Amino acid sequence: MKRRNLLVTLAGLPATSSWCTSGGRDLANPYAEVGWDTWECLHSMSHQHQGQTDASRDGFLEMGYRHLAFSNYYPSAPTYPLPADYLAKHPDVIAAPNAEHHSFTDAGLHFNALGSLLATGYGSSVSAKECAISPIVHRFEKLEVFNTERPWLGVYRLDVRLSASEGKPTARLTVEGANECGFREGFSDKGPIHDRELPPGNHTLYLRTTAASIETKLEFDTSALSVTQYRLMQGANRPWRDVFREALDKLLHPNGGGLTLNHPTGKLADYEPMLDFDPRVLGIEVWNQLTSGFGSSRGFYDHSGEPNLHFYQLWDDILRTGRRCWGFFVKDHNTFGRGRNVLLVPKLEGLPASEREATALRAYRQGAFFGSVASLAASENAEVVSPYDRSDFRFSRIVVQNDKLQVAVSGNDPAKRPKVQIRFVTDQGIAGIVDGAEAEFPLKRDASGRLVAQFVRIEAFAYPNTHLRGEPLTAEKLRAMTVHDISLIHDQKALRGPAFASTDPALRTPTPIVDMIFSQPLRRV
Structure with missing residues (x-):
């Protein structure tokens, strides 16, 4: 030079x-142990939804991914193992368990558990066809009944989104089989929901079950209101430390993988105790396509204040404290956006699947990877x-x-x-x-x-x-x-x-x- x-x-x-x-x-x-002349690049994902169909997986292979660690939620369950016939068709594909965990009682946090078999939550949505007819009468089934020994299992979140072209019409909601509860007040019972008026907008009601199914009825004037979302969801419903601990206890490979703190819109003080909790809490997302790229402190899709560099600046703020913090680069829900992690690994050809998985997850644990925010191919x-x-x-x-x-x-x-x-x-x-x-x-x-x-x-x-x-x-x-x-x-x-x-x-x-x-x-x- x-x-x-x-x-x-x-x-x-x-x-x-x-x-x-x-x-x-x-x-x-x-990178001290990387063999730069012989090791290969393995394109990977730490926070990527989709991957539950062959067509979806094929799309990621077309983009050059070979390490598939999908992180879906509702429920937050690993998309793992991949179907045997798919792996037989694509022998070079490496899979790993992962899921995005959320809804903590003491923090507004999402985290991914790379390499962990932990599964939390529940999810069921009412179809658009059902939502077009009033009243919507829908039963959500296979639920856990609330009990004081494991209360987080019996608490669910009902999301209703109503849209009106004009005026302030209201819908009426009745729920049988559950009472409303205070999510951050120890799931305190707030009583039944009967003919609850809901104006246009987004509504979230936390419910504690009294039965293994919930019967809901939503009445509305179809000429004045449309229902664009109607679903029952469940997250972790516990303090973040409890869920961190369980996720780490369920790592598939003890020397690989760990936790990533997703779209960190908060302040440095919010993440310091999480990074200090365990060395297997690996770091934060520095690029997330859905949160204004290098980061907005104002949340998803908010690009009103530019430049958006909150995550990027937070990364260096964390490093200035002397903490080890790996930086992750992800698309999140945006399948065709930008952001990926490129693992540096020894030659994998000929190794059994379990050892290839372990090798990829060790690269994450050791920080032997780099982030890529590449150009996008476009036609004329x-x-x-x-x-x-x-x-x-x-x-x-x-x-x-x-x-x-x-x-x-x-x-x-x-x-x-x-x-x-x-x-x-x-x-x-x-x-x-x-x-x-x-x-x-x-x-x-x-x-x-x-x-x-x-x-x-x-x-x-x-x-x-x-x-x-x-x-x-x-x-x-x-x-x-x-x-x-x-x-x-x-x-x-x-x-x-x-x-x-x-x-x-x-x-x-x-x-x-x-x-x-x-x-x-x-x-x-």
Whole structure:
């Protein structure tokens, strides 16, 4: 690498001593055991719904996934094992148990349990056909009856969504077989529900059962109101520590997998006790397609305050506390969006299924993976098309030698994304930028020999020569952009196609043309 290509700003980091007396033992490097010349990239998911049909699974294979750890809920039960005939047809597929757990009595949290067999909850929805006729008379069956010894099993959530074109008409709800209860008040009994008036809007009623089935009746004027959701759901209904503990106790492989904290819209103080609970609580989502990408603190689909960098900034805030925190990159419900984890694993061919599963989950536990937020393939007609966000852009070397962090990237598309930029991020912010596929970063020490940077992580971008249909995209322009800005670099707006469907269109446009990868942090210890 030519010295003129290296721009390191270092933000006032002082000179340091040699590494020779420490041998690197004071830097926790999740890539220390990676065989960069021989190990392979395994595209994986830590938070991805779907995968319950062959057609759905085929879609993910088309996108390059080979490690399928679907995380469905209602109920929060692992989509595992996959059907034997499907695995026989696709012998290179690796499956793992996972599920998204939610509805805790003491926290507004969702978490995934990679590699855990824990199942919680219940779910049953009334069909659209039934919802079109008044009254809706529906029985929800196979329920647990409330008891004080295991109360969380007998508490359910009835969701009703009503829409009116004008005025304020009301529907009337009656429930037999359960009483309303206070979810955060110890499931206290609030009495029966009989002819409860419900105006237009979203309604959630918590119920504690008195029988193994609940009979509900919803009466409304079909000319004035429409019922767009009518379902009975159940989550964990327990304190998060209890559910964390059970999820960890049910890990399929004791040396692999763990818990991820999903779409962390809260504050640092909300997540510190969770990350401290057990070392198998692995980290937070840094990119979630459904929560404004790098994160909105205002919740799903809220892109009103830009740039949305809440998760991204929270990640570094956590790392500044000295905690180990892996960063996860996910699509969530958005099947054709962006965000995936790329595991670095030894050659898997010829290994039995159980060992391949264990190897993938060990990579998650050890942090031997990186996040990918890639470009989206699109046709000339602005339609997002196959293979969607699949990319071969990768870290091909992250090695520490003689107090130098050596990084190399490869796999960028030479025609569409010929230019590469590497950034080094520390507790002081962006501490170095290199325009090229190889870079070095000095790990400086203070007078006592202690590493100055509390952590270092690496970001790399593969990008085209132009954007906005012909405007030059220079290295200098890219240097001035945040990762949020870079994630929006585009040539066209998505007008149609699978990636445009199902949620707020503003989160689907513009169609990105830059591949972005993010390492896990190397930490001072």
